Amino acid sequence: MPILEQVYRRLDHHEPASSWRAVWAIGDQCGAMALKGWFPKGWLAVSQIPGLVVAVIIYVMTRNESTVLEVVNGMARTGYQSFNDVPGETWYRVASNLVYAMITIVQGWFATVGTAIYGARQVADDLRTSAFEVYVARPIWSRDYVIGKLIAVVKPLLFILIVPTGFCLLAANLFVPASAGPCLKLYPILIAAGIAYATLNAIVILGISSLGKSSRYATITWFVLYFLTMAVSVILTQSTGDSVWEIVSYRANLQVILASFLRLNPFENLDLEFPSPDHSLASSALIIGCLAALSLFLVLRRVRSGRLP
Amino acid sequence: MIPTETISPGHPRTDPTSGPPIITAEDLRVAFGRYVALDGVTLKFGPGAHGLLGPNGAGKSTLVKVLLGLVRPDSGSGDVLGHSIHGRQTDLRHRVGYMPERDAHVPGMLVIDYVSMMGRLSGLAKRPAEARAHEVLTYVGLSGERYRTVDSLSAGNRQRAKLATALVHDPDLLLLDEPTNGMDPVGRREMLRLIVELRRVGISMLVSTHLLPDVQEVCDGVAIMAKGRVLRTGSVASLTANIDRNWKLQIVGDLGPFLAALGARGVKVAHDETQGSLTAQLPEHAEPRLFIEAAASAGVGLKEMRLGTRTLEEAFFEVIGEAPHAHS
Numbered sequence: 001m002p003i004l005e006q007v008y009r010r011l012d013h014h015e016p017a018s019s020w021r022a023v024w025a026i027g028d029q030c031g032a033m034a035l036k037g038w039f040p041k042g043w044l045a046v047s048q049i050p051g052l053v054v055a056v057i058i059y060v061m062t063r064n065e066s067t068v069l070e071v072v073n074g075m076a077r078t079g080y081q082s083f084n085d086v087p088g089e090t091w092y093r094v095a096s097n098l099v100y101a102m103i104t105i106v107q108g109w110f111a112t113v114g115t116a117i118y119g120a121r122q123v124a125d126d127l128r129t130s131a132f133e134v135y136v137a138r139p140i141w142s143r144d145y146v147i148g149k150l151i152a153v154v155k156p157l158l159f160i161l162i163v164p165t166g167f168c169l170l171a172a173n174l175f176v177p178a179s180a181g182p183c184l185k186l187y188p189i190l191i192a193a194g195i196a197y198a199t200l201n202a203i204v205i206l207g208i209s210s211l212g213k214s215s216r217y218a219t220i221t222w223f224v225l226y227f228l229t230m231a232v233s234v235i236l237t238q239s240t241g242d243s244v245w246e247i248v249s250y251r252a253n254l255q256v257i258l259a260s261f262l263r264l265n266p267f268e269n270l271d272l273e274f275p276s277p278d279h280s281l282a283s284s285a286l287i288i289g290c291l292a293a294l295s296l297f298l299v300l301r302r303v304r305s306g307r308l309p
Numbered sequence: 310m311i312p313t314e315t316i317s318p319g320h321p322r323t324d325p326t327s328g329p330p331i332i333t334a335e336d337l338r339v340a341f342g343r344y345v346a347l348d349g350v351t352l353k354f355g356p357g358a359h360g361l362l363g364p365n366g367a368g369k370s371t372l373v374k375v376l377l378g379l380v381r382p383d384s385g386s387g388d389v390l391g392h393s394i395h396g397r398q399t400d401l402r403h404r405v406g407y408m409p410e411r412d413a414h415v416p417g418m419l420v421i422d423y424v425s426m427m428g429r430l431s432g433l434a435k436r437p438a439e440a441r442a443h444e445v446l447t448y449v450g451l452s453g454e455r456y457r458t459v460d461s462l463s464a465g466n467r468q469r470a471k472l473a474t475a476l477v478h479d480p481d482l483l484l485l486d487e488p489t490n491g492m493d494p495v496g497r498r499e500m501l502r503l504i505v506e507l508r509r510v511g512i513s514m515l516v517s518t519h520l521l522p523d524v525q526e527v528c529d530g531v532a533i534m535a536k537g538r539v540l541r542t543g544s545v546a547s548l549t550a551n552i553d554r555n556w557k558l559q560i561v562g563d564l565g566p567f568l569a570a571l572g573a574r575g576v577k578v579a580h581d582e583t584q585g586s587l588t589a590q591l592p593e594h595a596e597p598r599l600f601i602e603a604a605a606s607a608g609v610g611l612k613e614m615r616l617g618t619r620t621l622e623e624a625f626f627e628v629i630g631e632a633p634h635a636h637s
Binding site for chain 1: 377378379380397398399400401402403404405407409411412413414415416417418422423426427429430431432433434435437438441444448474476478479506507510511
């Protein structure tokens with residue numbers, strides 16, 4: 001159709017600028033762009049496999065009551081003879097242990113890689129390709145941009161963290177009905193823990209992404225931060241014999257914070273390797289909080305220097 | 310089919326200084342280190358289409374960015390649509406559509422998503438933004454390219470996509486930075502037609518360009534800039550008016566004696582061999598009757614005699630004090 005036959009139509013009324021609409025627009029579109037390509041989508045799909053595998057294992061185990069009781073008695077150091085003997089608090093502890101292991105150890109690794117896949121490019125690519133200019137001419141604030149980008153990264157990470165873990169918890173509750181009631185409160189806790197985990201990772205990767213003009217640089221920096229702090233933590237802990245040095249590790253601090261969400265007490269009967277008795281939730285929260293604040297400062301400074309108010 | 314006739318404005322051109330000003334700038338100064346990009350820029354534009362003319366490095370893009378709040382001036386003040394450039398920038402950006410000179414898009418994003426996202430960033434809800442995106446893409450002639458990625462578009466179509474993003478929230482003022490950059494002649498003509506149409510429906514605009522014909526074809530007013538300063542502002546008509554007493558002459562007969570007769574009467578003459586016409590400048594205090602007397606004395610017939618006009622290009626080079634060939 002020739003363009004000259006088209007007529008420009010003025011809008012009847014103008015919507016006022018809306019921060020929330022801008023935030024969701026950035027979250028939607030940048031989230032969709034982050035998932036573009038076979039690798040990001042494939043990673044999201046592969047990350048669901050452990051949930052299926054663990055659910056099958058739970059199903060097989062629960063076919064035999066004694067096998068489950070053996071696990072429960074082993075973890076809680078008790079001697080229950082049937083499901084009906086197990087108190088609700090113990091079911092909760094066993095289930096929270098399952099959730100903790102799934103979200104921090106199994107899905108945590110997928111989320112670590114996923115954070116780089118979905119987050120490293122967010123700010124870096126905007127700066128590299130001058131895409132940032134499309135935002136600065138719009139009636140949005142720097143906080144809208146940052147929150148929108150956070151949503152774009154958090155969404156796939158939540159899918160990685162919560163869906164398989166929740167699926168396993170659901171399977172355990174379905175196959176052992178006695179555990180369902182005491183574990184109900186674990187579902188909102190799981191969601192909150194997933195949001196906390198994903199958001200902290202997203203804030204840190206956005207801060208890193210705003211440092212340079214290349215997503216490759218951001219990816220490398222992210223993994224260096226993650227694994228170097230782990231390695232230093234292990235070396236210091238081994239050489240000094242003092243587990244307080246686990247506080248150096250980004251991963252260990254995240255685990256401590258998540259353990260508090262799940263109300264785990266690893267020193268009462270549950271055989272967990274983290275957190276260590278030598279550092280508390282407060283110190284881990286302080287370290288992660290400072291890192292998150294620094295990351296937010298970096299990304300906001302970069303965005304404001306690009307003239308977003 | 311693309312018409313080839315000359316673009317004509319949809320309504321009589323307005324006086325750029327009439328009506329309440331939509332853009333004012335008062336002694337704006339911007340320096341990037343030791344480089345002074347704007348040096349005391351003062352101007353005022355009323356509603357309508359206005360051109361910002363100047364050679365590369367004149368400070369046009371910087372001025373546009375200052376007006377949009379993207380660059381903070383070191384000193385001076387300004388208002389755009391009643392909003393101070395030092396005030397809440399989001400209020401201003403909500404009413405302004407900006408088409409940047411540089412390509413600015415998210416690589417890999419579909420054209421429809423790109424335009425719709427810009428609408429949502431400007432306050433539209435998701436569904437209305439999508440509907441509006443389809444509408445403006447059809448308007449700019451990109452309906453067939455909606456589901457391609459922005460980076461796969463040709464340079465000309467990318468310009469159209471940028472115009473669509475500037476229009477999606479129906480702004481009251483468009484800031485167009487080199488809108489026909491990289492476009493072929495047909496695309497350029499289409500773009501200028503769109504701009505004329507937009508002005509007709511009441512959208513004011515500031516067109517920053519170094520292409521003088523663009524401004525002459527679509528703008529009411531113009532500001533000529535060079536080296537960070539505004540050298541002259543006024544209506545296109547006043548800048549191209551015949552202030553130098555130029556006349557276009559066509560004769561029947563031998564040209565040599567006529568040129569000699571004109572020269573004897575102190576008339577400066579330029580001969581355009583392609584047009585077969587003469588441009589003659591009357592000496593001060595002389596009357597046009599002088600041409601008739603010269604023709605009679607040379608024994609030639611005067612076929613045509615009319616007041617000539619200057620092109621904007623001629624006016625532009627006169628204002629910046631350089632000869633046209635220096636920039637051709």
